[in-house]
Amino acid sequence: MELNGNGQRGPLDEMDLKILKLLSEDAKMSFGDIGEKVHLTAPAVHARVKKMEKAGIIKNYTVNIDFEKVGLPVTAFVKLQTGKLKCSDAGKLMNKFSEIVECHAVAGEDDLILKTRTATPLELQNLLEKMRSEGISEKSNSIFVLQSHFERSRL
Numbered sequence: 001m002e003l004n005g006n007g008q009r010g011p012l013d014e015m016d017l018k019i020l021k022l023l024s025e026d027a028k029m030s031f032g033d034i035g036e037k038v039h040l041t042a043p044a045v046h047a048r049v050k051k052m053e054k055a056g057i058i059k060n061y062t063v064n065i066d067f068e069k070v071g072l073p074v075t076a077f078v079k080l081q082t083g084k085l086k087c088s089d090a091g092k093l094m095n096k097f098s099e100i101v102e103c104h105a106v107a108g109e110d111d112l113i114l115k116t117r118t119a120t121p122l123e124l125q126n127l128l129e130k131m132r133s134e135g136i137s138e139k140s141n142s143i144f145v146l147q148s149h150f151e152r153s154r155l
Contacts, residue, residue: 011055015040017155019048020057024154027061064153072117075145076124079110080131083138087111093136099127110141 012020018038022029031042031049038045052058067073082090087105090112094103102115118124124142131137 012057016048016052019045020052021155023049023058067117071119074118074121074124075148076116077143077145078114078116078128079141080112080114080137081139082111082136085136090136097127099123
């Protein structure tokens with residue numbers, strides 16, 4: 001992660017970035033353990049984390065799920081054209097479908113790219129048909145993931 005000339009990236013200094021990196025690798029790491037790694041006291045780490053939470057830099061704490069083990073082994077990316085529906089409106093409507101785990105507005109021929117997780121390809125087909133019937137999608141193209149080498153949700 002690149003820092004600006006002052007050793008900072010936006011409102012963060014190098015120490016904040018070190019703390020974020022550690023939390024992004026293990027959100028359950030204690031402030032004391034983080035402090036040992038970055039050479040700060042636990043209260044100093046706590047204060048920095050609270051500051052980043054208040055600023056909206058840390059939005060939430062999450063877990064990494066093995067989706068195959070919870071019965072959702074099919075990952076697909078869907079390129080979607082929304083037709084006359086504004087991209088931002090379509091994006092908001094996507095949130096109601098639990099099968100959609102990511103939704104991104106994109107430039108080019110398509111309006112949105114979705115990342116989906118389903119138990120079967122048929123479940124994805126049903127989702128796409130539902131979006132079409134509700135007027136959210138005019139055209140879609142699905143790309144099924146054969147193998148994931150890694151997924152990164154950390155710094």
